[in-house]
Amino acid sequence: MGRRSDHSREELRELILEEGHRQLSEVGFARFSAREVAKRIGYSIGTIYNVFGSYDALLLALNGRTLDVWLAFLEQRLAGREERRLDAAIEAYFDFALGCRHAWTALYDFRLPEGTPPSQDYRDKVAAITGVIVREIAAILPPGLGGEALPLARSLLASVHGHCFFALNGTFAMLGETDPVGAAKARVADALARFGAG
Amino acid sequence: MGRRSDHSREELRELILEEGHRQLSEVGFARFSAREVAKRIGYSIGTIYNVFGSYDALLLALNGRTLDVWLAFLEQRLAGREERRLDAAIEAYFDFALGCRHAWTALYDFRLPEGTPPSQDYRDKVAAITGVIVREIAAILPPGLGGEALPLARSLLASVHGHCFFALNGTFAMLGETDPVGAAKARVADALARFGAG
DNA sequence: GAAAAAATTGAACGATGTCTATTTCTTTAA
DNA sequence: TTAAAGAAATAGACATCGTTCAATTTTTTC
Incomplete structure (x- = not known):
């Protein structure tokens, strides 16, 4: 044809x-x-x-779509929420990963060939999700510590990611952890306490 | 033949x-x-x-070997160290992952079919590495909080893992983070501070 | 209406994991 | 010593994968 x-x-x-x-x-x-x-x-x-x-370009586009859905999911969970917004964001992180297990996992299973950075479009999507967390943290931090919001957001995202990853890949089950979300929230609270927030 | x-x-x-x-x-x-x-x-x-x-059994065995090397690496880094042992362990986590990049990544890229738990042998190896961290944290925690060592170790391992993962997969680079190890140490310190340790 | 451009196909290629019949060697038993 | 039994290694077949590309058909252009 x-x-x-x-x-x-x-x-x-x-x-x-x-x-x-x-x-x-x-x-x-x-x-x-x-x-x-x-x-x-x-x-x-x-x-x-x-x-x-190429196959790689297709998968990058598919992962990009996952990021789109994820961002929308996150913002919808936060919309209208007054208190404990960061906890809600953590719950959303886990709920999305669990609910879209395969798509979420693919975000990290798939890797472009070494030395090939993802497209600007893809990087923007990652930055957009991070931006939500930066915004939430900035709103919580004491005045004058606004510059800490970005580095702290990156680090807390990594912490929550680690907890979520271990929850999904079975590591936590192996080690007897039964409340990964609670553990993640506790670590985030610990970090915020250092900055006098929370 | x-x-x-x-x-x-x-x-x-x-x-x-x-x-x-x-x-x-x-x-x-x-x-x-x-x-x-x-x-x-x-x-x-x-x-x-x-x-x-099977292919899966081979890969599980290969990952098991990586865990063996990792454990040995970790203990060697801690041997003889008097102060800041937990920081040394975090550095060892990153150094091993960076140094054995592909083997370390394979620990998480490879997954058994859903519903198939890894062998007891493999789980023991994971528990052995965790055990080192449990031991180190127990030594730092104030008396009477010994029961917190295991849950805290699991959670801190997840946090450090998240930082290390983002460092290796390019997420941190995308977000402008230039000192993943420092960020990981800071989060661990935050958690220990809550328990009056550190 | 002819020439150029664009889009779609399907076959071909070299890989992969997986399985099985067959061959060959080692061991056992008579 | 020799024949049967058992274990180990192989080659080859199978279905699948990503990738490429010449051929074909449609659309567009002039």
Whole structure:
């Protein structure tokens, strides 16, 4: 078959991303197959390469979509919340990771070849999620410590990430930890206490 | 070719693990190939299946070897150290992960099929590394808080892991963090301060 | 309406993990 | 000593994967 006009370039891209994200969410990164995605949308594997150029680019785009969903999820959880907003953000971190287990895990399982930085677009998405936490922490920190918000947010994100990662990959289960969320909240509280916040 | 007697079963197992760990350390989990390991030791792929039964079992054994090396590295770094032992352990965490980048990353990239818990042997190795941290924290905590050592060790390991993970996977670079080790130490200090230790 | 450009395909390639029938060697038993 | 039993190693087949590319068909352009 040759050229067809079933979908515009953009429609096709969206079609692939939609089905691709469904696949990734269902089977996980290790079993994800670009061929399978092509088959399911009724196109051939070559078409995916036409649109995305490579497997890596496709996966980066899929992970980008996960980041989009994650950001929306986080903000929705915070919307209207008055107290304990940082705790809510931590809960949202865990709930998203657990609820979108495979897609969330793929964010970290997939890595571009060494020396290949992700696109600016992707970096912006990561920065957007971080930005939410920076904002929340800045609102909590005592006046005059605003400059600490970014470094602290990075570090607390890493701490929460570690707890969430261990919760999902079984490390915590191995070690008998039954309340990863509580532990993560406690560590964040410890850090904020140092700055006289919380 | 049929049966040969170049190596005993144990020698063969060791041969595969040695070359396999070398491969894993060089090319990383994503590019690791059991076939390639077989080729390099002069056996066929079938032999690896004879000895290990499956690809998953081989990788679990390889990761187990990484844990062995890691534990030895950690204890060697702590040996003879009088002060700031926990800081030394954090540095060791990062140094090992950076120095054995691919092998360390494989510990988390590789996952057994869902519902398949790792062998007792593997869990023991994870517990052994954790045990070192439990011991160090117990030595620092005020008297009467000994029961907090294990939960705190789990949580601090997760925090340090998150920092180390973000350092290696580029997240920290994206966010402008230039001193991941310092940030990790700070978070650990925050937690210890809550317990009146440090 | 012809030429140029764009899009889509499917076959080919070299890998991978996995499995099995077969061959070969070692061990056991008569 | 020799034949049968058992264990170990292999080659090859299978299905899959990402990747590439010549060929084909449609759309666009002039």
